[in-house]
Amino acid sequence: xxxxxxxxxxxxxxxxxxxxxxxxxxxxxxxxxxxxxxxxxxxxxxxxxxxxxxxxxxxxxxxxxxxxxxxxxxxxxxxxxxxxxxxxxxxxxxxxxxxxxxxxxxxxxxxxxxxxxxxxxxxxxxxxxxxxxxxxxxxxxxxxxxxxxxxxxxxxxxxxxxxxxxxxxxxxxxxxxxxxxxxxxxxxxxxxxxxxxxxxxxxxxxxxxxxxxxxxxxxxxxxxxxxxxxxxxxxxxxxxxxxxxxxxxxxxxxxxxxxxxxxxxxxxxxxxxxxxxxxxxxxxxxxxxxxxxxxxxxxxxxxxxxxxxxxxxxxxxxxxxxxxxxxxxxxxxxxxxxxxxx
Amino acid sequence: xxxxxxxxxxxxxxxxxxxxxxxxxxxxxxxxxxxxxxxxxxxxxxxxxxxxxxxxxxxxxxxxxxxxxxxxxxxxxxxxxxxxxxxxxxxxxxxxxxxxxxxxxxxxxxxxxxxxxxxxxxxxxxxxxxxxxxxxxxxxxxxxxxxxxxxxxxxxxxxxxxxxxxxxxxxxxxxxxxxxxxxxxxxxxxxxxxxxxxxxxxxxxxxxxxxxxxxxxxxxxxxxxxxxxxxxxxxxxxxxxxxxxxxxxxxxxxxxxxxxxxxxxxxxxxxxxxxxxxxxxxxxxxxxxxxxxxxxxxxxxxxxxxxxxxxxxxxxxxx
Numbered sequence: 001x002x003x004x005x006x007x008x009x010x011x012x013x014x015x016x017x018x019x020x021x022x023x024x025x026x027x028x029x030x031x032x033x034x035x036x037x038x039x040x041x042x043x044x045x046x047x048x049x050x051x052x053x054x055x056x057x058x059x060x061x062x063x064x065x066x067x068x069x070x071x072x073x074x075x076x077x078x079x080x081x082x083x084x085x086x087x088x089x090x091x092x093x094x095x096x097x098x099x100x101x102x103x104x105x106x107x108x109x110x111x112x113x114x115x116x117x118x119x120x121x122x123x124x125x126x127x128x129x130x131x132x133x134x135x136x137x138x139x140x141x142x143x144x145x146x147x148x149x150x151x152x153x154x155x156x157x158x159x160x161x162x163x164x165x166x167x168x169x170x171x172x173x174x175x176x177x178x179x180x181x182x183x184x185x186x187x188x189x190x191x192x193x194x195x196x197x198x199x200x201x202x203x204x205x206x207x208x209x210x211x212x213x214x215x216x217x218x219x220x221x222x223x224x225x226x227x228x229x230x231x232x233x234x235x236x237x238x239x240x241x242x243x244x245x246x247x248x249x250x251x252x253x254x255x256x257x258x259x260x261x262x263x264x265x266x267x268x269x270x271x272x273x274x275x276x277x278x279x280x281x282x283x284x285x286x287x288x289x290x291x292x293x294x295x296x297x298x299x300x301x302x303x304x305x306x307x308x309x310x311x312x313x314x315x316x317x318x319x320x321x322x323x324x325x326x327x328x329x330x331x332x333x334x335x336x337x338x339x340x341x342x
Numbered sequence: 343x344x345x346x347x348x349x350x351x352x353x354x355x356x357x358x359x360x361x362x363x364x365x366x367x368x369x370x371x372x373x374x375x376x377x378x379x380x381x382x383x384x385x386x387x388x389x390x391x392x393x394x395x396x397x398x399x400x401x402x403x404x405x406x407x408x409x410x411x412x413x414x415x416x417x418x419x420x421x422x423x424x425x426x427x428x429x430x431x432x433x434x435x436x437x438x439x440x441x442x443x444x445x446x447x448x449x450x451x452x453x454x455x456x457x458x459x460x461x462x463x464x465x466x467x468x469x470x471x472x473x474x475x476x477x478x479x480x481x482x483x484x485x486x487x488x489x490x491x492x493x494x495x496x497x498x499x500x501x502x503x504x505x506x507x508x509x510x511x512x513x514x515x516x517x518x519x520x521x522x523x524x525x526x527x528x529x530x531x532x533x534x535x536x537x538x539x540x541x542x543x544x545x546x547x548x549x550x551x552x553x554x555x556x557x558x559x560x561x562x563x564x565x566x567x568x569x570x571x572x573x574x575x576x577x578x579x580x581x582x583x584x585x586x587x588x589x590x591x592x593x594x595x596x597x598x599x600x601x602x603x604x605x606x607x608x609x610x611x612x613x614x615x616x617x618x619x620x621x622x623x624x625x626x627x628x629x630x631x632x633x634x635x636x637x638x639x640x641x642x643x644x645x646x647x648x649x650x651x652x653x654x655x656x657x658x659x660x661x
Contacts, residue, residue, distance in 0.1 A: 043474065069474065075504065080463040080497035087467020090452065091402070093474060095467075114457050115464060123445040123453055124436030125658030159659055183661035259660075 046098025082111035117160030145316035174208030219250035237334035305341035383411030385582035392555035409454025421643035459494030488519025549577025
């Protein structure tokens with residue numbers, strides 16, 4: 001393994017050095033490529049990751065460069081993709097297993113929950129599982145009920161597994177590098193409609209630590225807590241709230257659902273005394289429910305209004321474009337929720 | 343690849359140790375000292391004995407939840423196994439695993455797993471790591487007949503076939519997956535025939551015969567280590583006790599069990615050793631007493647061991 005002494009950067013705002021403009025796709029691809037160049041124990045396995053170049057084109061060119069030993073096309077077999085990656089991780093490698101979409105992670109649920117997340121504890125810490133499971137999430141692409149889930153909360157339920165969900169190219173690359181280098185299993189969830197988004201990425205080696213939230217916009221009247229694709233929507237809503245209503249919203253990107261970094265949320269709440277949580281997934285047993293519960297428990301004395309939640313409607317997502325869009329969170333719904341508690 | 347006389351005697355000692363260990367576990371379970379589920383290996387000891395001598399210590403072994411016999415065969419100290427049964431911190435998994443989750447990574451024994459078939463992909467992954475590094479280590483994955491009808495079986499054996507993973511898959515066919523017989527659960531009850539679907543050889547062996555199982559297993563290990571890809575071995579056996587403690591056993595007649603007990607693999611092996619002139623019956627009695635004593639000692643160690651401290655609740659979950 002060649003030496004790697006990255007700068008640890010907690011937030012894009014702190015970084016003042018040289019940057020390139022890159023898409024989320026390219027940022028993720030770069031992280032994978034660089035880490036495979038550095039560490040022979042890192043390899044990729046999954047459906048269509050090799051010859052095809054990845055169904056979201058993240059691993060395009062990898063197969064030709066690294067070869068079939070390190071970029072391994074698998075059969076359509078999610079249970080064994082995750083399970084075999086767990087076994088390889090137990091036995092000394094650092095696998096990156098790709099599950100094409102999080103909808104198919106349900107097929108591998110047992111391997112993720114009972115094995116990736118549990119084996120270290122269950123055997124008294126005899127081995128670690130340095131595994132990254134990369135997958136894509138999100139609705140809004142007219143893919144119908146089975147291919148449009150945003151079930152991150154479900155996976156974040158279980159101790160032993162990290163759940164990481166970037167919203168920008170900067171965070172995506174820095175968090176993925178941390179994930180690959182971490183000895184815990186990490187479910188790395190990429191939103192399928194963010195791949196084209198562009199942003200600034202440092203040209204120097206850097207990592208973003210896991211388990212730290214990031215304030216994406218500072219404000220003083222209300223705290224909007226969110227992650228992944230919903231960060232974009234929350235920022236849009238915050239701009240409009242400022243322009244149209246004179247309301248100053250702070251937007252916190254959780255970036256990691258487990259471990260959940262609640263401190264910046266509480267700190268912000270103690271300043272604004274109001275909170276709206278925006279989450280693409282359903283409201284029941286959700287991240288938004290968790291945040292609301294924790295705020296009332298840990299910051300009750302600072303509450304000026306109930307914590308509001310903007311989630312996907314509590315129905316399966318339909319195909320028809322307008323109907324599907326009406327079921328998903330958007331800036332209008334966020335603005336309405338904020339106005340309700342001001 | 344023949345077993346030496348000394349190994350044959352040790353095989354007998356191992357089987358007797360497993361038998362006495364399991365009987366004591368049953369007793370401790372009835373008395374409330376062992377909790378959770380308890381799946382005994384009684385009746386299947388010949389497979390553990392064959393495994394011990396056919397699979398070199400540096401190879402990987404992984405199995406399902408009927409794991410006590412396999413753990414003992416891999417050389418895990420029985421006092422640490424008994425301590426795990428009693429939930430003590432001196433147990434092999436620090437009291438966090440219990441009967442179904444025994445492991446010792448230093449011995450490359452990667453554990454017992456309690457979700458039927460869930461460890462088959464892990465076995466594929468263990469083997470993948472060694473193949474990836476160019477090591478000539480192989481992985482032996484044991485499973486019950488019940489695990490052949492869950493999707494994991496298909497996905498893991500297919501991947502092993504496609505990638506030529508160095509795995510010896512061993513089905514311990516004890517005729518019942520919980521209370522459902524193989525013929526009631528499998529469209530084709532000839533389980534070794536499934537190997538064809540995965541492009542690997544499949545063999546059936548009398549799993550109550552130590553010598554035959556040893557020969558088949560040693561040959562399978564050699565086959566895999568020589569770079570021929572995986573192999574499937576079906577060892578025909580029978581469990582004398584219920585699926586777990588508290589099994590009402592409505593699915594089989596008492597006669598069926600007693601008939602099978604006449605073919606007790608330990609008795610068969612003992613008689614075989616006497617007939618071969620390897621030992622006399624006095625020596626076998628001595629070994630049996632030694633096994634009892636060793637199990638007594640294990641129980642004493644386990645009882646005297648401390649419980650995990652409350653802080654253990656939060657260790658080993660994140661690195």
